[in-house]
Amino acid sequence: MKFTSRYATSLALFTDMYQLTMAQAYWKKGMAEQEAVFHLYFRKHPFNGGYTVCAGLADAIDYLKEFRFSPDDIAYLGSLKGSQQQPLFETEFLAYLQNLTFTCQVDAIPEGTVVFPNEPLLRIQGPILQCQLLETPLLTIINFQTLIATKAARLVDAAQGDRIIEFGMRRAQGPDGALSAARAAFIGGIGATSNLLAGRYFDIPVKGTHAHSWVMSFPEEQDAFAAYAEVFPHDSVFLVDTYNTLQGIKKAIMVAKQLREKGAELLGIRLDSGDLAYLSKEGRRMLDEAGLPEVSILASNDLDEYLIQSLKLQGARIDTWGIGTKLVTAYDQPALGGVYKLAALRGTDGHWEYKLKLSEQLIKISTPGILQVRRYYGTQNFIADMIYSEEQPVPTDATIIDPADVTRRRTLSADEDFENLLVPVFRNGKVVYQEPDLKTIQARTRQQISQLHESIRRFLNPHLYPVGLEEQLFKEKMEIILGIRNKETGQ
Numbered sequence: 001m002k003f004t005s006r007y008a009t010s011l012a013l014f015t016d017m018y019q020l021t022m023a024q025a026y027w028k029k030g031m032a033e034q035e036a037v038f039h040l041y042f043r044k045h046p047f048n049g050g051y052t053v054c055a056g057l058a059d060a061i062d063y064l065k066e067f068r069f070s071p072d073d074i075a076y077l078g079s080l081k082g083s084q085q086q087p088l089f090e091t092e093f094l095a096y097l098q099n100l101t102f103t104c105q106v107d108a109i110p111e112g113t114v115v116f117p118n119e120p121l122l123r124i125q126g127p128i129l130q131c132q133l134l135e136t137p138l139l140t141i142i143n144f145q146t147l148i149a150t151k152a153a154r155l156v157d158a159a160q161g162d163r164i165i166e167f168g169m170r171r172a173q174g175p176d177g178a179l180s181a182a183r184a185a186f187i188g189g190i191g192a193t194s195n196l197l198a199g200r201y202f203d204i205p206v207k208g209t210h211a212h213s214w215v216m217s218f219p220e221e222q223d224a225f226a227a228y229a230e231v232f233p234h235d236s237v238f239l240v241d242t243y244n245t246l247q248g249i250k251k252a253i254m255v256a257k258q259l260r261e262k263g264a265e266l267l268g269i270r271l272d273s274g275d276l277a278y279l280s281k282e283g284r285r286m287l288d289e290a291g292l293p294e295v296s297i298l299a300s301n302d303l304d305e306y307l308i309q310s311l312k313l314q315g316a317r318i319d320t321w322g323i324g325t326k327l328v329t330a331y332d333q334p335a336l337g338g339v340y341k342l343a344a345l346r347g348t349d350g351h352w353e354y355k356l357k358l359s360e361q362l363i364k365i366s367t368p369g370i371l372q373v374r375r376y377y378g379t380q381n382f383i384a385d386m387i388y389s390e391e392q393p394v395p396t397d398a399t400i401i402d403p404a405d406v407t408r409r410r411t412l413s414a415d416e417d418f419e420n421l422l423v424p425v426f427r428n429g430k431v432v433y434q435e436p437d438l439k440t441i442q443a444r445t446r447q448q449i450s451q452l453h454e455s456i457r458r459f460l461n462p463h464l465y466p467v468g469l470e471e472q473l474f475k476e477k478m479e480i481i482l483g484i485r486n487k488e489t490g491q
């Protein structure tokens with residue numbers, strides 16, 4: 001079984017009802033096929049951080065590849081009633097849906113790329129009815145995985161190269177939360193998961209120790225360790241904190257010595273409570289003195305990036321970090337506020353009409369156009385990102401303007417290396433994108449983060465990476481805003 005089978009049955013109803021009622025209204029008004037452009041983007045980094053790692057594209061692709069309404073879906077929609085008990089959806093509209101196939105153009109930023117507020121992660125162009133139906137599922141997929149990949153990358157940053165295992169399945173937001181989180185966590189740099197189904201679906205390494213129940217099911221802790229080692233002589237990590245951690249470590253050492261006499265080595269011990277700095281230092285000393293310097297120390301217990309940083313500052317001797325709840329639930333910020341906004345609509349004359357959503361706050365006003373993101377590179381670090389509309393040629397020396405603070409401008413020379421981040425994913429409803437495997441995506445994350453200046457990577461008050469609108473696009477956006485405001489106030 002391959003992970004894509006998660007989307008093998010029809011998930012066209014995996015959307016908000018208003019997408020379907022709008023779809024019927026577009027259809028009824030003869031607008032269903034009008035060509036539109038939507039962008040999916042977020043406005044603020046999660047966790048008050050300085051960067052975000054985008055993830056979820058592979059799932060989005062699988063969803064779109066399978067996008068169709070099954071006869072069962074149509075029957076369900078046909079059964080829905082309005083407030084006057086009349087059928088909500090017309091029979092002819094349901095017939096239209098039954099024959100609907102996905103025909104859009106999709107461009108996206110590859111998974112594992114570092115991204116910033118207001119940059120479109122996905123651009124969907126096609127019949128407005130189709131684009132509209134996809135808003136909710138695309139946001140569901142991309143928001144969550146991007147959030148978790150970013151959390152994972154922060155943990156990896158804090159752990160400074162130590163191994164991290166994802167232990168979160170039992171605390172995840174439901175079964176798909178657990179699977180998606182395991183996948184996204186791996187993209188963010190986590191080395192392994194305890195979730196076997198995620199291991200099987202995504203080809204992520206699986207790892208585990210044992211639970212307290214194993215120790216508790218024996219009259220003596222040492223007998224529990226010995227019995228486990230008998231069954232897994234080369235694959236044992238003993239959980240040493242069931243009764244008294246320091247005594248538990250002594251017993252683990254005794255069993256490790258017996259194991260060595262039989263030609264096998266204990267892999268490690270796990271600490272799951274108490275003062276992890278003190279206990280890991282004591283544990284390391286005891287293991288080293290017993291001639292067991294290779295036995296590693298794994299710690300778990302409500303860990304997050306701040307605790308890892310603190311434990312490292314305290315000199316903790318922890319080699320591997322087991323992280324569950326705080327990772328898979330993105331505990332301190334359980335949702336990324338990604339949005340999906342209409343940016344252009346093709347008029348009857350064939351020209352694009354730019355569209356935007358007004359807001360009291362300038363930063364919340366969406367950007368119109370057929371947007372692309374261009375990243376400029378220095379010798380070591382990324383320099384800046386430019387958001388521009390593909391309709392207009394970019395001048396040789398381009399100026400970018402920060403839409404949140406128009407006094408922040410920067411000119412980007414044509415001599416700099418650059419790359420356009422959005423790449424073609426679907427053309428006329430067919431996949432044209434070669435999906436990288438998960439290990440390649442994970443390597444991309446690591447490589448991308450290494451190109452961020454350390455001031456952007458720090459957790460406390462990170463520096464703002466420069467992202468701006470290309471000057472022409474900025475001016476056009478301002479003109480549209482003024483035009484709408486004048487119209488609305490009758491001036």
Ligand SMILES: Nc1ncnc2c1ncn2[C@@H]1O[C@H](COP(=O)(O)OP(=O)(O)OP(=O)(O)O)[C@@H](O)[C@H]1O
Pocket residue numbers: 272273274275276277278300301302303307310311314
């Ligand atoms: N040296 C340390 N510095 C800062 N925080 C620590 C340190 N050691 C452990 N912690 C964290 O303190 C929190 C409380 O741990 P502690 O083991 O005292 O309580 P607990 O979680 O209630 O224990 P148990 O798992 O036995 O119920 C955990 O999040 C743990 O990761």
Ligand SMILES: O=P(O)(O)OC[C@H]1O[C@H](OP(=O)(O)OP(=O)(O)O)[C@H](O)[C@@H]1O
Pocket residue numbers: 167168170171272300301302303322323324325326
């Ligand atoms: O702490 P997390 O980061 O979520 O990691 C997963 C936790 O799950 C297990 O605990 P268990 O379910 O036995 O409960 P516990 O928290 O009481 O130890 C394990 O011993 C970890 O402590």
Ligand SMILES: O=C(O)c1cccnc1
Pocket residue numbers: 167168194207208209210211300322324
């Ligand atoms: O294998 C482990 O040690 C493990 C797995 C899930 C949750 N906590 C610990």
